[in-house]
Amino acid sequence: MSLQMTNEVEVLLVEDNPSDAELTLRALKKRNLANKLFHAKDGAEALDFIFAKGPFANRRVENGPKVVLLDLKLPKVDGLEVLKCIKGDERTKRIPVVVMTSSREDKDLETCYELGVNGYVVKPVEFEDFSRAVSELGFYWLLLNETPKN
Amino acid sequence: MTIILLTSSSVLLLTCASFFAYEYFTFKQHIIENLSTLGAITANNSTAALTFNNSEDATEVLGALEAEPHIKLAGLYDQDGKLFAHYPEGLSMDAFPVGPANDGYSLTSGYLSSYQPVVHEHKRLGTLYIKFDTSAMYKRFRSYGYIVAAVVVASLILAFALSNGFQRQISEPIVALTKTAKAVAVDEDYSVRAPNIGTGEFVVLTEAFNQMLTRIHDGNRELRQSEERFRSAMEHSPISMSLIATDGTWLDVNQAKCEMTGYTREEMIGQIFYKIIHPDDLFVNLQHFQRLLDGEIDSYRLEERHLHKSGQVIWVDANVSIVRDDNRMPVYCIAQIQDISHRKRDEELLRNLNAELEQRVQERTHKLKEANKELEAFSYSVSHDLRAPLRAIDGFSRILLEDNADKLDEDGKRVLGVIRSNTQNMGRLIDDLLAFSRLSRKQMEPCLVNMTELASDVFQQVKSSCVDQNIHLNLAPLPNIEGDPALIRQVFVNLLSNAVKYSKTRSESLIDVSARPENGEYVYSIKDNGVGFDMAYSNKLFGVFQRLHSVEQFEGTGVGLAIVQRIVHRHGGRVWANAKIDEGATFHFSLPKESKYESANDE
Numbered sequence: 001m002s003l004q005m006t007n008e009v010e011v012l013l014v015e016d017n018p019s020d021a022e023l024t025l026r027a028l029k030k031r032n033l034a035n036k037l038f039h040a041k042d043g044a045e046a047l048d049f050i051f052a053k054g055p056f057a058n059r060r061v062e063n064g065p066k067v068v069l070l071d072l073k074l075p076k077v078d079g080l081e082v083l084k085c086i087k088g089d090e091r092t093k094r095i096p097v098v099v100m101t102s103s104r105e106d107k108d109l110e111t112c113y114e115l116g117v118n119g120y121v122v123k124p125v126e127f128e129d130f131s132r133a134v135s136e137l138g139f140y141w142l143l144l145n146e147t148p149k150n
Numbered sequence: 151m152t153i154i155l156l157t158s159s160s161v162l163l164l165t166c167a168s169f170f171a172y173e174y175f176t177f178k179q180h181i182i183e184n185l186s187t188l189g190a191i192t193a194n195n196s197t198a199a200l201t202f203n204n205s206e207d208a209t210e211v212l213g214a215l216e217a218e219p220h221i222k223l224a225g226l227y228d229q230d231g232k233l234f235a236h237y238p239e240g241l242s243m244d245a246f247p248v249g250p251a252n253d254g255y256s257l258t259s260g261y262l263s264s265y266q267p268v269v270h271e272h273k274r275l276g277t278l279y280i281k282f283d284t285s286a287m288y289k290r291f292r293s294y295g296y297i298v299a300a301v302v303v304a305s306l307i308l309a310f311a312l313s314n315g316f317q318r319q320i321s322e323p324i325v326a327l328t329k330t331a332k333a334v335a336v337d338e339d340y341s342v343r344a345p346n347i348g349t350g351e352f353v354v355l356t357e358a359f360n361q362m363l364t365r366i367h368d369g370n371r372e373l374r375q376s377e378e379r380f381r382s383a384m385e386h387s388p389i390s391m392s393l394i395a396t397d398g399t400w401l402d403v404n405q406a407k408c409e410m411t412g413y414t415r416e417e418m419i420g421q422i423f424y425k426i427i428h429p430d431d432l433f434v435n436l437q438h439f440q441r442l443l444d445g446e447i448d449s450y451r452l453e454e455r456h457l458h459k460s461g462q463v464i465w466v467d468a469n470v471s472i473v474r475d476d477n478r479m480p481v482y483c484i485a486q487i488q489d490i491s492h493r494k495r496d497e498e499l500l501r502n503l504n505a506e507l508e509q510r511v512q513e514r515t516h517k518l519k520e521a522n523k524e525l526e527a528f529s530y531s532v533s534h535d536l537r538a539p540l541r542a543i544d545g546f547s548r549i550l551l552e553d554n555a556d557k558l559d560e561d562g563k564r565v566l567g568v569i570r571s572n573t574q575n576m577g578r579l580i581d582d583l584l585a586f587s588r589l590s591r592k593q594m595e596p597c598l599v600n601m602t603e604l605a606s607d608v609f610q611q612v613k614s615s616c617v618d619q620n621i622h623l624n625l626a627p628l629p630n631i632e633g634d635p636a637l638i639r640q641v642f643v644n645l646l647s648n649a650v651k652y653s654k655t656r657s658e659s660l661i662d663v664s665a666r667p668e669n670g671e672y673v674y675s676i677k678d679n680g681v682g683f684d685m686a687y688s689n690k691l692f693g694v695f696q697r698l699h700s701v702e703q704f705e706g707t708g709v710g711l712a713i714v715q716r717i718v719h720r721h722g723g724r725v726w727a728n729a730k731i732d733e734g735a736t737f738h739f740s741l742p743k744e745s746k747y748e749s750a751n752d753e
Contacts, residue, residue: 017538017542019538019539019541019542019545019546020538020541020542023541023542023545023546026549073535102535102537102538102541104584106588123537123538123541124541124577125537125540125541125544125573125574125576125577126544126574126577127541127544127545127547127548127549127570128548130541130545131545
């Protein structure tokens with residue numbers, strides 16, 4: 001993905017499980033929502049991307065994605081930490097973050113909302129339910145939702 | 151007796167003498183009056199003879215005195231004192247006084263002489279002299295004397311006889327009683343008894359006296375026995391006992407006391423009791439002892455240290471009580487001392503053991519908390535990591551079906567369907583398992599739960615998801631209970647869902663919900679008319695993933711009843727069921743009336 005392209009990313013998918021990532025992509029693609037998507041494989045990469053560090057140093061932080069789809073259980077830096085960083089920074093806190101996780105732990109749910117999460121979705125096991133959830137999410141945040149312009 | 155006789159004879163004599171004197175004077179007076187009357191009549195009759203100096207008439211008048219035989223002489227003197235006439239006629243003149251003496255009466259040896267004037271119309275004509283023989287009178291008095299003497303003697307004899315009799319009846323019993331009383335008073339011998347020799351009231355008196363003696367004797371014997379018992383009990387008591395005078399000195403100590411303190415009885419008696427009390431405990435003991443003497447308390451009990459003769463410290467349980475007299479004045483104190491050194495050592499040991507145990511409990515709790523955290527991490531992993539591959543299997547099977555349907559024959563498609571259905575089933579199992587595990591960790595938030603409302607509400611919810619089924623609920627009023635509403639709700643959800651589920655084959659599902667109080671609990675029952683089950687497997691009902699029916703018959707994962715049991719146990723209750731195959735099932739759960747759910751902090 002070129003530098004130019006990273007600046008135009010609309011969906012940041014943070015997901016370590018390639019199968020889940022592929023299923024998510026497939027669901028989004030079905031509704032044409034996966035064209036401007038960047039897939040980060042762990043929390044560290046996600047943070048680098050968001051805050052334009054390391055391989056993404058040429059990105060502009062201000063050109064943030066329209067939505068971040070964030071798994072919680074991630075290698076290196078976990079999802080809660082990523083959420084905390086995004087919501088704790090003036091430049092990025094307005095980016096909508098939707099947590100997509102297999103865990104339905106009350107504690108996680110509470111922590112996420114305390115940190116300012118914009119949505120919390122438990123990934124269904126059944127494919128039909130899963131793809132419906134993902135596509136509806138993408139449709140809502142990319143097409144329906146309005147964010148303040150800088 | 152002599153005194154009685156003397157007294158009675160004196161009284162008798164005095165009485166007789168008085169009577170005699172009275173008789174004498176009365177009789178003498180009577181004679182004088184008689185004589186006076188006779189004289190007056192004679193003098194009156196003689197006035198005419200004197201006036202007319204007719205001595206024959208006068209002699210005739212005097213002759214009438216013959217009627218009174220005791221009159222010996224009578225003479226009538228004229229104005230000049232010359233004997234004018236006399237009686238008896240034949241007597242010589244010499245027998246008469248020469249001339250009349252003064253008027254009146256005189257008593258001379260054996261005779262009473264009387265001189266009476268003879269008066270006619272205030273003019274004295276002469277004097278009448280009469281000499282009266284009193285010997286008859288004295289004779290009569292002699293007779294009187296004999297009678298009196300006879301009466302006195304007879305009286306004395308009678309008195310002697312009577313007093314002899316009375317003595318036998320009255321004095322002897324009294325004397326016997328006195329002797330007995332003396333024996334009792336002097337010798338303090340209460341075993342003697344007064345002989346019962348009297349009659350009537352004396353029998354009663356003697357018997358009463360003897361009874362009194364018996365009672366005193368018995369009382370004394372009981373007292374002695376009681377004293378003996380006390381002495382024996384004290385002496386042989388394994389507990390150290392001592393009697394303490396009000397000045398604090400030992401009056402007596404028993405063997406156990408000697409053994410406990412190391413002193414002999416002789417060394418202790420007369421000594422002050424607090425010399426064996428540990429100096430640090432002395433003040434408190436003396437304070438109590440003073441209160442005992444002052445009458446503020448009747449006994450006190452202290453755990454204190456005593457000192458053995460060897461100087462060794464002994465822990466004791468000291469119990470001191472006071473004995474008071476009828477006026478509540480202190481007499482002596484009884485001290486009972488028990489050696490509790492062993493107990494004190496045991497207590498110390500127990501304290502150490504408890505501290506150790508506490509330490510171990512804390513360590514164990516810490517480890518348990520660690521283990522619990524690991525378990526949480528594990529269930530988190532299960533939740534997250536086991537679901538992801540399932541999702542992939544299901545998802546890619548679906549993709550295969552979508553993208554390569556033309557390359558698969560019907561059997562291939564069926565196999566993929568089986569894969570997918572099993573995957574989804576496993577997903578549900580994981581979800582239920584997680585729900586069950588979450589339940590164990592959920593903190594209880596107890597409050598008063600309206601059970602009737604809750605059951606009705608849950609039923610509506612369950613019914614709304616089974617619109618095709620004809621369900622009838624018979625809900626009796628249920629007693630309210632203290633519990634966690636969300637958890638109790640889950641119990642009703644699972645039990646009512648089951649009742650509906652297992653009666654879906656009936657044309658009408660009949661569900662009865664009722665409750666009854668039983669031994670401090672409320673027992674809630676949910677009865678259905680469903681397929682029931684074989685009671686032989688009832689022990690498997692409440693286990694996780696245990697099912698008595700196949701998924702083809704009735705869908706489910708076998709976690710619902712495990713959750714019910716878990717919740718009811720956390721509330722301090724029990725859960726059980728009765729059923730028969732094809733005849734419906736009744737599930738009961740009990741909850742304590744007084745909430746005794748586990749403490750909220752049960753990490």
